[in-house]
Amino acid sequence: MSDLPKSVTINEEGPREGFQIEPGPIETARKIELIDALAQTGLRQIQTVSFVPPKNVPGMADADAVVAGIRRRPGVAYTALWLNERGLLRALASPNLDVFGTISLCPSAAFLQRNQKRTLGENYEAQRSILQTYKKSGVKVRRGGLMATFGCNFEGDIPVDHVVGMVGQLLQLASEAEVTLDFVSLADTMAWATPTSIQRVVGSVRERFPGLRLSLHLHDTRGMGIANAFAGLQMGVDIFDAAVAGLGGCPFAGHRGAAGNVCTEDLVFLCEEMGISTGIDLDSLVETARLAEDIVGHMLPGSVKTGGTLSKFRNAQRVAV
Numbered sequence: 001m002s003d004l005p006k007s008v009t010i011n012e013e014g015p016r017e018g019f020q021i022e023p024g025p026i027e028t029a030r031k032i033e034l035i036d037a038l039a040q041t042g043l044r045q046i047q048t049v050s051f052v053p054p055k056n057v058p059g060m061a062d063a064d065a066v067v068a069g070i071r072r073r074p075g076v077a078y079t080a081l082w083l084n085e086r087g088l089l090r091a092l093a094s095p096n097l098d099v100f101g102t103i104s105l106c107p108s109a110a111f112l113q114r115n116q117k118r119t120l121g122e123n124y125e126a127q128r129s130i131l132q133t134y135k136k137s138g139v140k141v142r143r144g145g146l147m148a149t150f151g152c153n154f155e156g157d158i159p160v161d162h163v164v165g166m167v168g169q170l171l172q173l174a175s176e177a178e179v180t181l182d183f184v185s186l187a188d189t190m191a192w193a194t195p196t197s198i199q200r201v202v203g204s205v206r207e208r209f210p211g212l213r214l215s216l217h218l219h220d221t222r223g224m225g226i227a228n229a230f231a232g233l234q235m236g237v238d239i240f241d242a243a244v245a246g247l248g249g250c251p252f253a254g255h256r257g258a259a260g261n262v263c264t265e266d267l268v269f270l271c272e273e274m275g276i277s278t279g280i281d282l283d284s285l286v287e288t289a290r291l292a293e294d295i296v297g298h299m300l301p302g303s304v305k306t307g308g309t310l311s312k313f314r315n316a317q318r319v320a321v
């Protein structure tokens with residue numbers, strides 16, 4: 001347990017992850033309501049929308065309007081996802097957003113083709129090109145990311161050496177563009193990871209690139225999300241993407257069942273009970289998770305919103321004593 005971090009940063013992705021896959025339609029005002037509520041919980045970073053073609057992802061057709069309607073709260077970074085330069089230009093045109101650059105590779109050629117219609121080589125060149133656009137636009141590049149890091153529904157197991165090599169490619173791209181990545185995010189897009197593979201992959205990347213800060217983007221499709229987060233915490237990982245109530249999933253991941261991200265309030269519960277600070281008010285987050293359920297109109301997978309937090313029981317004990 002000695003590598004446990006003292007605090008973690010949670011990047012909330014529920015609005016983007018959730019509304020890209022919910023069958024909807026969901027009113028723009030209700031999407032904004034969720035983002036505004038999340039901003040009241042102590043979360044410091046919220047990924048609000050993705051700027052992708054509406055015909056591919058209809059739930060993001062109102063992305064520009066959602067961003068325009070956010071009531072910004074000081075101290076919260078409001079971010080977005082894009083997968084091509086057109087998407088970046090839409091983000092740059094949105095004064096309500098904090099635009100941080102990301103570069104992203106994918107060790108699975110099959111998933112990359114489904115998700116972005118690119119070959120590995122085309123995607124490498126696309127990242128090189130977008131780095132130049134970041135530079136010209138004065139965008140700070142913060143994050144490198146790998147999708148399908150732990151396995152792929154279309155390609156099977158991903159060899160660890162391939163993952164380590166792709167992290168090397170991300171660092172090479174960044175170095176060519178004279179950029180230092182703040183961290184590299186390893187995404188378990190199709191929920192293949194288990195605690196053992198988290199240890200193996202994080203350990204191998206660390207061994208090859210000591211000092212590189214890593215973050216985890218975990219999906220809970222096979223119920224391993226929180227166990228995988230625990231394995232990451234034990235290895236000192238201190239940045240996690242998560243989604244309130246367990247919203248979300250990639251529409252191109254080939255799942256029929258629930259495909260949500262690791263649930264933010266469950267992760268906050270785990271961290272705070274382990275003495276790892278998140279800066280997030282769990283009671284307020286649980287209320288927001290219930291709001292998310294109301295907005296999508298069906299039950300969402302998170303557990304703590306159903307079981308409740310422990311604060312009222314602890315307070316009751318104090319009163320009784």
Ligand SMILES: CC(C)(COP(=O)([O-])OP(=O)([O-])OC[C@H]1O[C@@H](n2cnc3c(N)ncnc32)[C@H](O)[C@@H]1OP(=O)([O-])[O-])[C@@H](O)C(=O)NCCC(=O)NCCSC(=O)C[C@@](C)(O)CC(=O)[O-]
Nearest residue numbers: 051052053056057083086087115116117147148187189250
């Ligand atoms: C990447 C593309 C866009 C390339 O798609 P493409 O077909 O190569 O793009 P294109 O440049 O040929 O354009 C096709 C049409 O889309 C338009 N277009 C083009 N770009 C934009 C844009 N940004 N905004 C609005 N419109 C756009 C463009 O103008 C054109 O319109 P048309 O001439 O046919 O009328 C496509 O493959 C795509 O839409 N992919 C969407 C994939 C997606 O949203 N996946 C889910 C998010 S990723 C994810 O969830 C994983 C993650 C991040 O969570 C981490 C993890 O779990 O691994």
